[in-house]
Amino acid sequence: MPPTASASASAIVAETASGYHHLKIRGYSSLKAIPSGQGLISGPFTVGGHRWRILYYPNGNQAESVGHVSVYLYLDENVDKEVMARFQFGFKAEKRGLFFLKKAKPAAVTSAGAQSFASQGSWGYPKFVQWNALEKSKHLKGDSFTIRCDLAVLKRVRIEGTAQEAAPKFVDVPPSDLKQHLSGLFLAGSGADVVFEAGGETFPVHRCVLAARSPVFSAELFGSMKEGSANDLVRIDGMEAQVFKALLCFVYTDSLPEMGKEEEDAMCQHLLVTADTYNMERMKLVCEDKLCKHINVGTVVNILALAELHGCPGLKTACIHFLSSPANLRAAMASDGFEHLSTTCPSVAKELIAMSSAP
Numbered sequence: 001m002p003p004t005a006s007a008s009a010s011a012i013v014a015e016t017a018s019g020y021h022h023l024k025i026r027g028y029s030s031l032k033a034i035p036s037g038q039g040l041i042s043g044p045f046t047v048g049g050h051r052w053r054i055l056y057y058p059n060g061n062q063a064e065s066v067g068h069v070s071v072y073l074y075l076d077e078n079v080d081k082e083v084m085a086r087f088q089f090g091f092k093a094e095k096r097g098l099f100f101l102k103k104a105k106p107a108a109v110t111s112a113g114a115q116s117f118a119s120q121g122s123w124g125y126p127k128f129v130q131w132n133a134l135e136k137s138k139h140l141k142g143d144s145f146t147i148r149c150d151l152a153v154l155k156r157v158r159i160e161g162t163a164q165e166a167a168p169k170f171v172d173v174p175p176s177d178l179k180q181h182l183s184g185l186f187l188a189g190s191g192a193d194v195v196f197e198a199g200g201e202t203f204p205v206h207r208c209v210l211a212a213r214s215p216v217f218s219a220e221l222f223g224s225m226k227e228g229s230a231n232d233l234v235r236i237d238g239m240e241a242q243v244f245k246a247l248l249c250f251v252y253t254d255s256l257p258e259m260g261k262e263e264e265d266a267m268c269q270h271l272l273v274t275a276d277t278y279n280m281e282r283m284k285l286v287c288e289d290k291l292c293k294h295i296n297v298g299t300v301v302n303i304l305a306l307a308e309l310h311g312c313p314g315l316k317t318a319c320i321h322f323l324s325s326p327a328n329l330r331a332a333m334a335s336d337g338f339e340h341l342s343t344t345c346p347s348v349a350k351e352l353i354a355m356s357s358a359p
Contacts, residue, residue, distance in 0.1 A: 011160040016152045017048035022092055023056065023147045028140060031058040032131065036066045044076055048153025050083055051076045055122060056147070065126035069134065072124025073149060075117040083117045084154040089128060091139040092146040114154060179253045182209070186252040194221065196234045199241030203248060213251045214278040243270045250275075250283045256290075265294040269306055276310045288315040295322050301337035308345045329356055 023042045025031070031040070039061060042054040055061075057070035073087050115123040139145045185191070185206070192204030211218035220234070236244055246267065249257045259267055268287045275284035291303055292315060300319050307315035323329045332338065333356060342349040 013158050013160055015155040015158065017155055018150070018152045019045070019047035020148055020150045021045040021047075021052070021054065023054045023149070024144065025056065025147065026144045028058075028134075028143050028145060030143075034058045036060045037062065039070075039072075041074070047151045048083075048085070048155060050079070050153060052151065054147065054149055055124065057126075061126055067131050068127045069129050069131070070124065070126045071128045071147060071149075072122040073117075073151065074122040075120060078119040079117075082121075084114045085117060086114050086152045087123070088150045089125060090148050090150070091137075092148045179255075182252045183249075185209075186248060194232045194234060196236055196244065198236040198239045198244035201241040201245075202233075203244065205248060210251055214280050216278045239274065240270070243267070243274060246271055247274050247278070247283075250280070250286075254282070256283075256286060264290060265299060268294070269303070272306060272310060272312070284310075284312070285314075288312050291315055292318040295319055297328055297331040298335070300328070301332050301335055301341050304348060305337070305341045305345050308348050323352065323355065326356075 021042070036059045037057070039055045039057040042056065044051050044053055046052070053074045053076045055072040055074050060066045060068045061070040061072070071089050075083060117123065134140055134145070189204040192206055194205060194207045196203045196205060207221040211221050246257050249255070256271065268290045272284055272287035272291065275287060295303055295318055300322055304316060304319040306312070307319060323332055329352065333352060338349070
């Protein structure tokens, strides 16, 4: 009998972090008057844990590139070790409501291999696009165009150790459908043994499921109501029906229901308070994450108060980051919500006043 052949494998894995940044150029023709070698710098953006900017030279960055637009990717920080990154510059164009990166020259140029960025170093293209070519292209509209920079930063390289090759697979196991089954159980109400009432609506539920998901529900349902029956009615005061229904959706499926963009802000604020009340930490973090995307001049003060009152450090940091802009801070302090913040969270209000007074 011939010997059995062994099979093994190892891998070299490059871990990268990717992202992109859009730089809008308005007043292209006026900017052409800037002398060669003089550049403009974009706002900062973060990819791979590093701070980057785009350098834009309207008339080239050197004598050889006069009459061209030059673009460079700039590492806007000091680093102890050089940062390896691949990048691509192109134009942002609209097609059927979506945005794509035009691949034909001169619309896109890609770095040849990964480039090494030292502290405050830059790499780019002195002849990204010639004026004449840009002015004849469809990318220039209304004396404006948008540059897109795609960036992939090398985080680390790891070696995955030698392992035996997996045996042939003969059976495909589908992903878990527990979530769908529990959702169906909630919607049907089959076997429910307790009823909650919130906002004038009733919700038949399963006390064992609620107790498993929340220590507060556990204490309530297997404490004072341990000997209850399926006819037990638990009233939830001060909570709208749709908020309690969304809470139950998370209890049964570990995810929030689909919400429209307009209602998500207010609903997630209510749900964050509810998650804190019922000690459902993951739901609370999900709401925090969603609210970070709704921070603006009109909402930041209320969201900041919510973060302070309910112990949400990540959400509070996001608000403070937004308010680090003097314009945003002035607008927030002039809003009606700032008086409420001063009453409910005086220490936070004082912190903002100190920020506004800083030079």
